[in-house]
Amino acid sequence: MNERLSPWRLGATLYMPATRTDIADAVLHNKIDGLRSLVICLEDAVSDADIPLARRNLRQVLTHLAAAKKLQGNVNWPLVFVRPRDITMGAELAADWDLSGVDGLVLPKFTRHCLPVWWAMLKDSHLCMMPTLETEEVFDVVQMRELAAALANHPCRQRIIALRIGGNDLMNVVSLRRSREFTLYDGPMGYVIKMLVSVFATRDFALTAPVCEHIDDRKIMDRELALDMLHGLVGKTAIHPSQIGIIEAALMVSASDHADALRILNSSQAVFKSQGAMCEPATHRRWASAILARAQVYGIVSEKNQDALRLMTALTKS
Incomplete structure (x- = not known):
C-alpha cells in the first residue's frame, strides 16, 4: 500500500451524502479546509426516496473525478471513498461504474461471511477497502476474533486501510442513542471499542473512531477525542466540516x-x-x-x- 493510502492520512473522514452537488468541487478544488478524506455515502445519509437522485449525482461526480485524474493525477486530493448501500449496490458499482477516480469503498455491515463476496468483486480492481464494523456480531468477541483471523490471513489484507467502527449502528443494536452528557466510552461502546482494539490492533489493523454527533458540544468532543487517542484509533468520522479542525488538533503529537x-x-x-x-x-x-x-x-x-x-x-x- 503506498504512502498516500496510509491509515494515518485519514484524519477526520467527512461523510457526505451522495445527493450533494458540491462533492467534486470539494475534492478537486480543496473547498473544505483541512479535509484529508471523505466518504460519498449512499447508505444511512440517503433516504430510500432519494436513491435515484443520489445515483445520478454520484455518476456525475465519478465522471468528473475520473477525467481530472487522467489529466493531473490525484496526489493533492483528499482520499475519496464511496459507501454503497449494500453488497448488491457495491457489486454494481465495481462492475459497471467508472471508479478510477476514487481510492476505495467503505463496506457497510461487514462480517466474516460477506468477506468472500466483497473480495470477489474487488480483487481485480485498484480499490482499497474500509470495512465497517456495525452489526450485532461486533458485540461477540469470539466472532470478532474469527473475523480478525480471517482478514489477517486473506489476500485482501493489503487492501484494508482501516476498519471503521460504526458507533450509531452499534448503539441501535442495543436500542440506545449516545447521551448528550457523556462520551461514547461511558456506555456499552466503551467495552466494544476496547475489545475491538484488543482483537484487531494486536494483528496490526488500524481502527477509526465513531462520529460524535453532537456537533456544537466542544467539551464532549474534546473528551471523546482524548479517549480515541488513548485507545490508539487513527482517525474519526466527521459529519460536519466544523469538526475537521478539532479532530486534526487531537491527532497532533505532544x-x-x-x-x-x-x-x-x-x-x-x-x-x-x-x-x-x-x-x-x-x-x-x-x-x-x-x-x-x-x-x-x-x-x-x-x-x-x-x-x-x-x-x-x-x-x-x-
Missing part, C-alpha cells in the same frame, strides 16, 4: 511524546528514564513508531499549546 519516541527508537539502553517516566525500547518500540508516523502527518503540539490543552482537558472533566 512534544513530550515525540521526544520519548525519538529516544526509544534511537537508544541502545534496555531501560532508561525520560521526563519522569520509564522508557523500555523492547516494549515501547511499536508505540514510538506510531507516534512518529502520526507526527509526520499531523505535526507536534508546542509546549505552550500543550499546557493550554492540559488546562482545557482539566476544565472539561470538572
Whole structure:
C-alpha cells in the first residue's frame, strides 16, 4: 500500500451524502479546509426516496473525478471513498461504474461471511477497502476474533486501510442513542471499542473512531477525542466540516511524546528514564513508531499549546 493510502492520512473522514452537488468541487478544488478524506455515502445519509437522485449525482461526480485524474493525477486530493448501500449496490458499482477516480469503498455491515463476496468483486480492481464494523456480531468477541483471523490471513489484507467502527449502528443494536452528557466510552461502546482494539490492533489493523454527533458540544468532543487517542484509533468520522479542525488538533503529537519516541527508537539502553517516566525500547518500540508516523502527518503540539490543552482537558472533566 503506498504512502498516500496510509491509515494515518485519514484524519477526520467527512461523510457526505451522495445527493450533494458540491462533492467534486470539494475534492478537486480543496473547498473544505483541512479535509484529508471523505466518504460519498449512499447508505444511512440517503433516504430510500432519494436513491435515484443520489445515483445520478454520484455518476456525475465519478465522471468528473475520473477525467481530472487522467489529466493531473490525484496526489493533492483528499482520499475519496464511496459507501454503497449494500453488497448488491457495491457489486454494481465495481462492475459497471467508472471508479478510477476514487481510492476505495467503505463496506457497510461487514462480517466474516460477506468477506468472500466483497473480495470477489474487488480483487481485480485498484480499490482499497474500509470495512465497517456495525452489526450485532461486533458485540461477540469470539466472532470478532474469527473475523480478525480471517482478514489477517486473506489476500485482501493489503487492501484494508482501516476498519471503521460504526458507533450509531452499534448503539441501535442495543436500542440506545449516545447521551448528550457523556462520551461514547461511558456506555456499552466503551467495552466494544476496547475489545475491538484488543482483537484487531494486536494483528496490526488500524481502527477509526465513531462520529460524535453532537456537533456544537466542544467539551464532549474534546473528551471523546482524548479517549480515541488513548485507545490508539487513527482517525474519526466527521459529519460536519466544523469538526475537521478539532479532530486534526487531537491527532497532533505532544512534544513530550515525540521526544520519548525519538529516544526509544534511537537508544541502545534496555531501560532508561525520560521526563519522569520509564522508557523500555523492547516494549515501547511499536508505540514510538506510531507516534512518529502520526507526527509526520499531523505535526507536534508546542509546549505552550500543550499546557493550554492540559488546562482545557482539566476544565472539561470538572
